Amino acid sequence: xxxxxxEAGSRTARLDAVFAALADPTRRAIIERLSHSxxxxxxxxxxxxxxxxxxxxxxxxxxxxxxxERHKKGRDHILSINTRSLDEADVWIxxxxxxxxxxxxAMERLLRELKxxxxxxxxxxxxxxxxxxx
Amino acid sequence: xxxxxxEAGSRTARLDAVFAALADPTRRAIIERLSHSxxxxxxxxxxxxxxxxxxxxxxxxxxxxxxxERHKKGRDHILSINTRSLDEADVWIxxxxxxxxxxxxAMERLLRELKxxxxxxxxxxxxxxxxxxx
Numbered sequence: 001x002x003x004x005x006x007e008a009g010s011r012t013a014r015l016d017a018v019f020a021a022l023a024d025p026t027r028r029a030i031i032e033r034l035s036h037s038x039x040x041x042x043x044x045x046x047x048x049x050x051x052x053x054x055x056x057x058x059x060x061x062x063x064x065x066x067x068x069e070r071h072k073k074g075r076d077h078i079l080s081i082n083t084r085s086l087d088e089a090d091v092w093i094x095x096x097x098x099x100x101x102x103x104x105x106a107m108e109r110l111l112r113e114l115k116x117x118x119x120x121x122x123x124x125x126x127x128x129x130x131x132x133x134x
Numbered sequence: 135x136x137x138x139x140x141e142a143g144s145r146t147a148r149l150d151a152v153f154a155a156l157a158d159p160t161r162r163a164i165i166e167r168l169s170h171s172x173x174x175x176x177x178x179x180x181x182x183x184x185x186x187x188x189x190x191x192x193x194x195x196x197x198x199x200x201x202x203e204r205h206k207k208g209r210d211h212i213l214s215i216n217t218r219s220l221d222e223a224d225v226w227i228x229x230x231x232x233x234x235x236x237x238x239x240a241m242e243r244l245l246r247e248l249k250x251x252x253x254x255x256x257x258x259x260x261x262x263x264x265x266x267x268x
Contacts, residue, residue, distance in 0.1 A: 012159050023153035025146050028226070035233040083234045090227045092162070093220055099169040100217045 011088065014066060018089045021065035026050075027058050031067060031081060038080035041070075145222065148200065152223045155199035160184075161192050165201060165215060172214035175204075 021027055030044055045055040059079065062068035066085040071078050155161055164178055179189040193213065196202035200219040205212050 015162065016157050016159065019153050019157035022223075022226075023150050023157060025150065028149070031230055035230045037237075081230075081234065083231055086227055086230060089156075090224065090231065092156075093224045093227070096165055096169045096215075096220060097217055097224065100215065103171075 014085060015088060015092060017065040018067060018085050021062050021067055022089070024058065024061075026055070027062055030055075030058060030062060034068065034079055034081040038078050041077045041079060044079055148219060149222060149226060151199040152201060152219050155196050155201055156223070158192065158195075160189070161196055164189075164192060164196060168202065168213055168215040172212050175211045175213060178213055 022031075026048060029048070033039065033044055033047075041056070041059065042052070044059070045052050048055050059068060059070075063070060066082060069080050069082050071080070156165075160182060163182070167173065167178055167181075175190065175193065176186070178193070179186050182189050193202060193204075197204060200216060203214050203216050205214070
């Protein structure tokens with residue numbers, strides 16, 4: 001029970017960190033770069049019109065969120081993406097969209113039924129028909 | 135051209151705002167509540183162990199990001215969700231996952247081919263077979 005609460009707590013903290021990491025255009029651009037292939041820190045920093053130090057700060061935020069991982073290859077620091085943390089964020093958004101789609105589908109069904117009833121018009125009994133004809 | 139850049143700029147700003155809005159457990163809980171049905175501000179605030187004022191601040195962040203909309207019904211302020219802004223965030227994450235999945239699939243194909251070659255072993259010529267059998 002306490003374990004389950006701990007797990008939910010850490011998932012909540014992970015979602016907080018991942019969404020905060022994604023809330024910046026430079027960090028999103030770094031993720032897009034790494035989604036194509038892993039790369040050295042200097043390679044990742046190169047296209048940005050800011051100091052290596054400024055990019056490094058963004059990379060540290062991404063590492064803390066778990067979206068980006070770093071390993072050493074000789075002298076180089078290699079960055080790669082870990083999509084598992086993005087999966088959790090995606091699942092969260094998808095769930096909200098699911099509820100929403102269910103509600104829209106239910107509304108559409110209701111509208112279709114109302115339209116059908118409207119087309120059929122008020123139901124006529126045999127008696128009504130007799131009075132109506134002529 | 136300038137229009138296209140403006141549009142990209144505002145999409146970037148929208149993504150920043152949506153991801154920042156999602157980076158908080160109270161705000162995510164409010165979105166989950168509203169994904170089931172629209173609700174009055176007081177109804178939304180009720181389950182949270184914080185002041186109405188504190189919840190109102192979170193609601194304002196959600197409104198600024200475009201995820202939540204507010205309209206008046208008589209005296210009541212009714213909140214509802216606008217999933218279009220979530221759609222953009224979802225599309226962004228999905229695109230990253232897509233690249234990733236393509237790379238994983240390519241790696242899997244390569245591994246399968248290597249395994250097949252390994253199983254087949256070095257190709258034997260009829261001559262090799264003759265020498266080998268006895």
